[in-house]
Amino acid sequence: MDPSGLARLDRRIAGCRACPRLVDWREEVARTKRAAFADWTYWGRPVPGFGPPDARLLIVGLAPAAHGGNRTGRMFTGDRSGDVLYQALYDVGLASQPASVHAGDGLELYGVRVTSPVHCAPPANKPTPAERDACRPWLVRELHLLRPTLRAALVLGAFGWQAALPAFAEAGWTVPRPRPAFAHGAHVALDAADGPALQLFGCFHVSQRNTFTGRLTPEMLREVLRSAAGAAGLPTTKG
Numbered sequence: 033m034d035p036s037g038l039a040r041l042d043r044r045i046a047g048c049r050a051c052p053r054l055v056d057w058r059e060e061v062a063r064t065k066r067a068a069f070a071d072w073t074y075w076g077r078p079v080p081g082f083g084p085p086d087a088r089l090l091i092v093g094l095a096p097a098a099h100g101g102n103r104t105g106r107m108f109t110g111d112r113s114g115d116v117l118y119q120a121l122y123d124v125g126l127a128s129q130p131a132s133v134h135a136g137d138g139l140e141l142y143g144v145r146v147t148s149p150v151h152c153a154p155p156a157n158k159p160t161p162a163e164r165d166a167c168r169p170w171l172v173r174e175l176h177l178l179r180p181t182l183r184a185a186l187v188l189g190a191f192g193w194q195a196a197l198p199a200f201a202e203a204g205w206t207v208p209r210p211r212p213a214f215a216h217g218a219h220v221a222l223d224a225a226d227g228p229a230l231q232l233f234g235c236f237h238v239s240q241r242n243t244f245t246g247r248l249t250p251e252m253l254r255e256v257l258r259s260a261a262g263a264a265g266l267p268t269t270k271g
């Protein structure tokens with residue numbers, strides 16, 4: 033694959049202004065900030081995917097958080113959801129360090145890329161269906177570029193699952209009809225006419241609501257990560 037193609041895509045995504053409501057929101061949040069981050073210069077733009085261009089496993093959320101990715105410019109970085117996700121990636125040997133704090137902190141992911149079907153932080157963490165549809169072509173392009181190496185995807189939460197399935201279909205994998213239902217631990221193989229299948233896994237979202245209540249425990253997350261990594265041909269550790 034062409035590694036520069038993904039870097040170019042990431043730059044183009046970061047300049048997108050297609051959704052007026054989200055452009056207003058992300059920029060207003062970046063201006064007004066949260067008191068705890070008053071000395072930060074917020075990113076305030078679309079947040080591109082993070083991870084190597086030859087990733088074998090793709091982790092798909094829903095959208096960046098207002099004071100997380102929208103502040104730091106990196107997916108799942110700088111909020112509690114990301115703390116849980118990157119700690120688990122580190123625990124199973126897929127990340128170089130247990131925390132993702134800011135875009136220049138040196139974190140590396142091993143064979144894993146993290147992205148989302150909506151690249152701008154939405155008010156109340158809820159993109160509209162029109163915004164979700166407007167952003168889909170970015171994910172489809174990312175999937176096309178990753179396709180030569182991509183063998184598994186782990187989708188966090190039912191909203192991300194619903195948003196990502198059409199993108200997988202548009203990128204060349206066959207999504208069964210009726211569409212597979214989201215569940216924690218769901219595993220479906222998406223065949224492709226002209227290449228290897230994509231092993232698709234579902235996992236409860238790493239939201240505070242799920243992790244604080246114990247609906248999603250660190251062990252549950254590590255277990256799904258190990259399954260998805262194994263299906264992608266990535267080695268993991270016990271952790």
Ligand code: SF4
Pocket residue numbers: 045048049050051054055078150151152163166167170
């Ligand atoms: S959500 Fe996606 S399509 Fe809409 S402005 Fe952000 S990057 Fe562009």
